[in-house]
Amino acid sequence: MSLPQDFIKTAKMCGLKHALDNKGHFYVSGDKVVSKQELKGVKLRSRETKEGVKAEVIIQKGVKIKEPLFFCFGILKKKQEQFIIPHITVEEGAEVEIVAHCSFPHAQETVHDMEAEFNLGKNSKFSYQEHHYHGKNSGAQVYPKLKLNMEEGSEFNSNFVLTQGTVGETKIELEGNLKKRAKANIESKVLGKNSRDNVEIVDKINLKGAGSKGLIKMRAAARNGGRVLMQGETYASARDAFGHVDCQEIVVGKNSSARAVPIVEVSHDQARVTHEASVGKINQKELETLMTRGLSEEEATELIINSMMK
Amino acid sequence: MTNILEVKNLSLSSPENGTKLLHKVNFSVAPGEIHSLLGKNGSGKSTLAYALMGLKQYDYRRGGIFFEGQDISREETHQRARRGMTLTFQEPCRFEGLTVRDFFQAGNKKAGEKEIKKNLDLVGLSADFADRRIDENLSGGERKRLEIASVIIMKPKLIIMDEPDASLDIIVYNEFYDLLINIKEELNCSILLITHREEAGIAADRATLLEEGKTVDTGDFRQVMRLYCSRMGRQTECHKNKRCCQQNCGNKDSE
Numbered sequence: 001m002s003l004p005q006d007f008i009k010t011a012k013m014c015g016l017k018h019a020l021d022n023k024g025h026f027y028v029s030g031d032k033v034v035s036k037q038e039l040k041g042v043k044l045r046s047r048e049t050k051e052g053v054k055a056e057v058i059i060q061k062g063v064k065i066k067e068p069l070f071f072c073f074g075i076l077k078k079k080q081e082q083f084i085i086p087h088i089t090v091e092e093g094a095e096v097e098i099v100a101h102c103s104f105p106h107a108q109e110t111v112h113d114m115e116a117e118f119n120l121g122k123n124s125k126f127s128y129q130e131h132h133y134h135g136k137n138s139g140a141q142v143y144p145k146l147k148l149n150m151e152e153g154s155e156f157n158s159n160f161v162l163t164q165g166t167v168g169e170t171k172i173e174l175e176g177n178l179k180k181r182a183k184a185n186i187e188s189k190v191l192g193k194n195s196r197d198n199v200e201i202v203d204k205i206n207l208k209g210a211g212s213k214g215l216i217k218m219r220a221a222a223r224n225g226g227r228v229l230m231q232g233e234t235y236a237s238a239r240d241a242f243g244h245v246d247c248q249e250i251v252v253g254k255n256s257s258a259r260a261v262p263i264v265e266v267s268h269d270q271a272r273v274t275h276e277a278s279v280g281k282i283n284q285k286e287l288e289t290l291m292t293r294g295l296s297e298e299e300a301t302e303l304i305i306n307s308m309m310k
Numbered sequence: 311m312t313n314i315l316e317v318k319n320l321s322l323s324s325p326e327n328g329t330k331l332l333h334k335v336n337f338s339v340a341p342g343e344i345h346s347l348l349g350k351n352g353s354g355k356s357t358l359a360y361a362l363m364g365l366k367q368y369d370y371r372r373g374g375i376f377f378e379g380q381d382i383s384r385e386e387t388h389q390r391a392r393r394g395m396t397l398t399f400q401e402p403c404r405f406e407g408l409t410v411r412d413f414f415q416a417g418n419k420k421a422g423e424k425e426i427k428k429n430l431d432l433v434g435l436s437a438d439f440a441d442r443r444i445d446e447n448l449s450g451g452e453r454k455r456l457e458i459a460s461v462i463i464m465k466p467k468l469i470i471m472d473e474p475d476a477s478l479d480i481i482v483y484n485e486f487y488d489l490l491i492n493i494k495e496e497l498n499c500s501i502l503l504i505t506h507r508e509e510a511g512i513a514a515d516r517a518t519l520l521e522e523g524k525t526v527d528t529g530d531f532r533q534v535m536r537l538y539c540s541r542m543g544r545q546t547e548c549h550k551n552k553r554c555c556q557q558n559c560g561n562k563d564s565e
Contacts, residue, residue: 219406248406285403288365293417293464294391303416307407 002035003027007074010103013164014131016070019099024069028053030080039065042096052083052113061091061121068127069096073112074103078139081111092121092151100130107140107168114144120154120182132162132170138196140168148176150184152209160188160201163309167197167226174202180209180238187217189309192226195255199226204233207241207271214243221249221305222256231261236271245275250282250305312379314468314500315339315362315395319373322361330523331357331368337518337528339468344494344501344513346531348538349520355504356400358520359470362502363397364390377468391417394467398474400504402457404445410456411440417464429459432496433489462493469493470502475510487513508535 003011003020007029011020024039026046033053038044041063046055059065073084090096104110120126134140150156162170167190176184186203205214216232234243249258262275282304290300320335332354339345349355360366362375364387374383382390396417405413414426421429427437433455442448444456454474461469475486490513494501503510510531517534519526521541527534 283403285399286405288387289399289403290416291387292363292365292391292397293460294388294396295416296386296388299388300416303408303412304405307405307409307412310407 006105007072007103010105010133011101014133016101019070022067022070027072029074052085055086057088059090059094059096062093064095069098071100075110078106078108083113085115087117089119090124090126093123095125097127102132104140105135107135108137111141116146118148120150122151123153125155128158130160133165134168135165138166138168142170144172146174150178150182152180155183157185163191167192167199170199172201175204177206178209178212181211183213185215190220192222192228195225197226200229202231207236207243208238210239212241216245218247219308222251222258224253225255228258233263234273235265236273237267239270241271243273247277249279251280313338314341316376321371321373322368325367325369332523335525339500339502343515346510346514346517347504348517353520354523355520356472359472363387396461396466397470398457398461400472402453408444410442413444413460414463421463429463433459468500472504475505475507483509
């Protein structure tokens with residue numbers, strides 16, 4: 001069975017058209033696995049349980065997957081609960097990119113819960129993009145949690161995007177533990193559009209290995225009463241560990257609010273963590289520049305927010 | 311022929327504390343003219359530039375700003391820009407995420423790849439800049455060039471340039487003023503050039519001198535520049551730049 005049309009439509013809306021034809025895939029609709037396809041060097045096992053859909057994905061040692069795998073976790077009904085438990089292991093020296101789409105186009109009272117665990121073997125590389133679409137009614141409740149374990153020399157790049165449609169109630173937690181020379185680059189982009197949109201993202205990186213590096217980059221805009229909290233935490237406890245937390249949030253319209261909470265902690269005298277944050281109205285000079293090019297204030301605001309979310 | 315810009319008795323003050331910023335400023339810019347706005351720091355040049363573009367909320371006391379004969383004093387910035395006037399900032403800002411292509415197309419939605427490339431070429435940048443982001447990875451010089459290219463692509467009738475020649479290396483002045491002449495000829499537009507540089511005479515036709523928010527003189531560039539220098543208590547400085555000397559001091563020993 002192929003991917004339901006509604007998910008294809010929202011994937012295209014999120015700019016994922018290119019991933020729809022990819023061979024390696026895993027599709028879940030509601031509490032059912034609707035389709036999956038392994039590739040050479042990729043093991044993909046799944047089970048539908050009372051608890052939820054469990055999936056185990058293994059990229060085998062040394063295998064380098066050229067074409068991204070495409071995962072889709074969606075709910076078509078207006079009211080439904082979904083629980084996904086994916087465990088992804090990228091074995092030593094393996095490389096993979098996974099593009100994930102979480103789609104709840106008709107959400108009114110839908111709940112999407114996820115407890116994910118990603119394990120990266122020595123010198124492996126894992127690029128993970130997660131593009132969400134929560135419908136137009138702010139009716140989704142989305143609670144993904146990710147535990148990330150990274151062995152020596154491994155590299156993880158992730159990009160979480162929730163800029164199309166509404167947010168609803170979204171709380172995301174990520175915690176990464178990095179060993180020697182491991183590198184994690186965690187990016188999030190979220191747009192809260194109305195007073196029923198409330199998003200909280202807590203990204204936490206533990207730099208436990210010598211020379212490990214972490215970057216947490218958070219971008220958000222709260223409009224028309226939307227609320228956003230972005231908390232980036234980095235704890236460095238090893239020689240030459242380096243971390244940076246970079247958070248920018250824009251607030252537009254009455255009753256919108258944005259909060260940035262950077263937490264940086266260093267417990268080794270040869271480690272360093274930096275952070276920068278900017279929260280509030282749109283940069284006046286950016287607005288003025290675009291207005292001198294003929295854009296109205298509203299058009300300029302739209303362009304600045306959209307470009308920040310790219 | 312109607313002037314492209316006429317500033318008549320313009321007086322304005324700060325909305326915060328009522329301080330007078332400009333007082334009865336009068337000058338005009340003719341079609342196809344490069345007009346320098348001279349004056350020492352704090353004389354009101356940038357205030358005037360922002361007021362012309364409608365950028366700051368000043369209290370207008372009297373007088374008006376006329377673009378092609380129409381009073382635009384109460385219009386918003388984007389309305390003035392859509393009429394065909396625009397401004398380049400002295401310190402151009404950076405945008406996270408916005409590419410050069412996006413930035414150019416903000417000013418001209420119809421600008422295609424060929425036109426974008428042509429404009430980049432005009433300011434000495436390669437075509438691959440179109441995909442670059444206007445962020446901290448661009449050098450100050452590249453950003454300034456992009457600022458100029460981004461207004462050229464709008465095909466404006468009047469470009470107000472706020473000290474585009476500040477911090478330019480002395481050896482590139484000739485090139486820079488040639489660029490202004492090229493822009494003027496290619497677009498058949500006028501340029502209001504805010505500057506301190508005497509070498510601007512290479513390109514400028516006329517000038518207006520501001521002092522404490524008032525017009526002191528307006529007319530031929532050399533005449534106004536000489537007055538500016540005498541008011542500053544110095545002679546016009548010779549930079550031994552042949553083209554500048556031809557325009558300004560007449561030093562025959564220049565290189």
